[in-house]
Amino acid sequence: MKTLILFYSTYGHVYKLAEAMAEGAREVEGNDVVIKRVPETLSREVLDKTGATEAQKAFDHIPVAKPEELAQYDAIIIGTPTRYGNVCGQIQAFLDGTGALWAAGKLVGKVGGCFVSTATQHGGQETTLRALHTELLHLGMVVVGLPYAWQGQMGHHEVTGGTPYGASTVAGGQGERQPSGNELEGARYQGRHSSEIAKKLAS
Numbered sequence: 400m401k402t403l404i405l406f407y408s409t410y411g412h413v414y415k416l417a418e419a420m421a422e423g424a425r426e427v428e429g430n431d432v433v434i435k436r437v438p439e440t441l442s443r444e445v446l447d448k449t450g451a452t453e454a455q456k457a458f459d460h461i462p463v464a465k466p467e468e469l470a471q472y473d474a475i476i477i478g479t480p481t482r483y484g485n486v487c488g489q490i491q492a493f494l495d496g497t498g499a500l501w502a503a504g505k506l507v508g509k510v511g512g513c514f515v516s517t518a519t520q521h522g523g524q525e526t527t528l529r530a531l532h533t534e535l536l537h538l539g540m541v542v543v544g545l546p547y548a549w550q551g552q553m554g555h556h557e558v559t560g561g562t563p564y565g566a567s568t569v570a571g572g573q574g575e576r577q578p579s580g581n582e583l584e585g586a587r588y589q590g591r592h593s594s595e596i597a598k599k600l601a602s
């Protein structure tokens with residue numbers, strides 16, 4: 400069985416969650432876990448001006464996915480930074496390329512899920528995740544989130560991401576905050592949990 404962790408990241412926060420998600424997925428015996436990113440759509444000029452060119456060097460070794468390859472996986476977990484409370488354009492452009500897969504029902508019955516980064520605590524984590532769930536459902540996927548069985552989302556003694564809809568991190572207004580231990584643990588839990596369910600569905 401195979402799990403794909405697919406992400407877009409400008410400054411590395413979503414990438415860090417993606418690596419933790421993959422770590423959790425690898426804990427499932429017999430799971431072949433692949434991390435890929437979606438193509439960048441911003442111009443080099445914009446990337447240079449915003450500091451993204453430098454930041455993206457940390458994960459430019461990760462291969463870029465093509466929409467048609469999604470059919471190979473049993474579980475697909477997608478990471479996006481929030482853009483105005485919604486899915487980023489890079490992930491949306493990639494998903495806009497899945498029409499042929501949709502038409503042929505190629506993703507029907509596969510496990511789907513998502514995770515997110517926002518700058519601010521209430522900047523749209525849940526709206527972004529729920530928006531992405533809608534797309535996964537249109538593709539016929541079985542949506543799996545981050546259940547409260549992962550107790551790390553129950554506490555309020557520290558600023559933390561982690562929602563029942565998917566793992567998350569709060570990056571800070573200038574991207575100065577990195578994913579915390581708790582947030583990474585949530586991502587690992589989701590990666591493992593989603594892959595366990597995919598394994599059961601595949602058997």
Ligand SMILES: Cc1cc2nc3c(=O)[nH]c(=O)nc-3n(C[C@H](O)[C@H](O)[C@H](O)COP(=O)(O)O)c2cc1C
Nearest residue numbers: 408409410411412413480483484516517518519522
């Ligand atoms: C055009 C744009 C819109 C954004 N909209 C939001 C937003 O609605 N809420 C929020 O908290 N952060 C917002 N952000 C901040 C990003 O979500 C933040 O930079 C990202 O989560 C960092 O993840 P990354 O390091 O993986 O790129 C926005 C950033 C950009 C560039």
